[in-house]
Amino acid sequence: MIATRKPVIELRRLHRFFGRTKAVNDVSFEVYPGQVFGYIGPNGAGKTTSMRILATLDLPTAGDALIDGYSVINDPDRVRRRLGFMPDAFGVYANVNCREYLDFFARSYGLRGRERRLAMDRTMEFTGLDVLAEKPISGLSKGMKQRLCLGRSMIHDPAVMILDEPAAGLDPRARIELREMIARLAKDDKTILVSSHILTELAEMCDVVGIIEQGQLLATGSVADIQRGQLTHSRVRVRVLENTEGLANWLSEKDGYSEIVTDGELLHFSHVGERAEEAILLKEMIESGFRIAEFGARHSTLEDVFLNVTKGRVQ
Numbered sequence: 001m002i003a004t005r006k007p008v009i010e011l012r013r014l015h016r017f018f019g020r021t022k023a024v025n026d027v028s029f030e031v032y033p034g035q036v037f038g039y040i041g042p043n044g045a046g047k048t049t050s051m052r053i054l055a056t057l058d059l060p061t062a063g064d065a066l067i068d069g070y071s072v073i074n075d076p077d078r079v080r081r082r083l084g085f086m087p088d089a090f091g092v093y094a095n096v097n098c099r100e101y102l103d104f105f106a107r108s109y110g111l112r113g114r115e116r117r118l119a120m121d122r123t124m125e126f127t128g129l130d131v132l133a134e135k136p137i138s139g140l141s142k143g144m145k146q147r148l149c150l151g152r153s154m155i156h157d158p159a160v161m162i163l164d165e166p167a168a169g170l171d172p173r174a175r176i177e178l179r180e181m182i183a184r185l186a187k188d189d190k191t192i193l194v195s196s197h198i199l200t201e202l203a204e205m206c207d208v209v210g211i212i213e214q215g216q217l218l219a220t221g222s223v224a225d226i227q228r229g230q231l232t233h234s235r236v237r238v239r240v241l242e243n244t245e246g247l248a249n250w251l252s253e254k255d256g257y258s259e260i261v262t263d264g265e266l267l268h269f270s271h272v273g274e275r276a277e278e279a280i281l282l283k284e285m286i287e288s289g290f291r292i293a294e295f296g297a298r299h300s301t302l303e304d305v306f307l308n309v310t311k312g313r314v315q
């Protein structure tokens with residue numbers, strides 16, 4: 001389905017260096033219409049830098065980034081019209097209420113008359129800010145401020161939205177609401193690039209994720225693909241009706257099983273490999289005459305996968 005379509009967001013061998021810091025170092029990926037792409041990496045990985053280049057707020061040292069086929073270097077105006085950028089930190093003016101704030105951006109995008117009123121109504125309704133229209137921004141909660149910032153980035157109804165760590169600092173309810181808003185935007189056929197340093201925060205809402213560290217993309221694909229590409233780390237717990245020590249000795253002669261510990265009827269061990277190997281192991285245990293009453297494994301979580309892919313390097 002995707003292969004025949006043109007990408008809406010495209011990074012082509014993007015580089016951005018600040019002195020000796022390689023903030024973005026040869027990053028390429030594509031995002032297709034209607035996709036939500038999760039851009040995940042630890043602090044300082046290069047997410048904001050690449051997003052700012054896409055938003056035409058900075059220029060690459062080398063390479064290019066395209067929105068709907070238009071280059072951020074050669075066609076920044078066309079890029080801006082098609083794109084809404086929600087920065088990780090945004091400034092607000094004192095003594096301005098929500099309606100005035102959004103109206104300011106609507107005017108900045110050149111919306112006039114009925115078109116502007118419709119854009120305001122649509123945005124206020126979408127973000128749930130209609131009930132808070134007259135409230136001064138200074139009195140808004142963090143979650144409401146994020147809604148306002150999302151509203152500001154969608155006021156001109158862009159096809160592409162770039163959201164830089166929108167969930168940072170939000171409480172669980174605000175996070176869920178944000179996730180629902182992103183899902184609604186995706187359903188409206190927006191193409192979305194959303195960043196976070198927490199994989200689990202994005203896993204559910206993204207079709208594809210890209211993991212970046214030290215300016216380099218380490219992995220891209222669906223969360224399931226990335227998980228599959230990793231060897232599973234699991235801690236296995238077996239309850240055997242007798243001869244636990246015998247089972248421990250039997251297991252210690254096999255490759256790939258470590259940290260073997262016995263505790264009465266229980267045997268614990270670690271396994272690094274493919275999950276299917278555990279099913280084969282269980283079958284072999286039974287065939288070797290061990291009376292297995294329980295067999296359970298705790299597999300690595302998404303967070304573990306993220307930690308495995310990245311090395312925690314900073315520059």
Ligand SMILES: Nc1ncnc2c1ncn2[C@@H]1O[C@H](COP(=O)(O)OP(=O)(O)OP(=O)(O)O)[C@@H](O)[C@H]1O
Nearest residue numbers: 018021023041042043044045046047048049050315
């Ligand atoms: N204007 C700048 N001048 C010098 N170095 C910069 C500049 N902007 C970013 N950097 C450096 O580039 C690297 C990448 O930073 P960037 O803000 O893109 O990371 P990030 O993945 O968005 O991190 P965070 O999650 O902390 O926002 C960091 O080492 C940062 O210090």
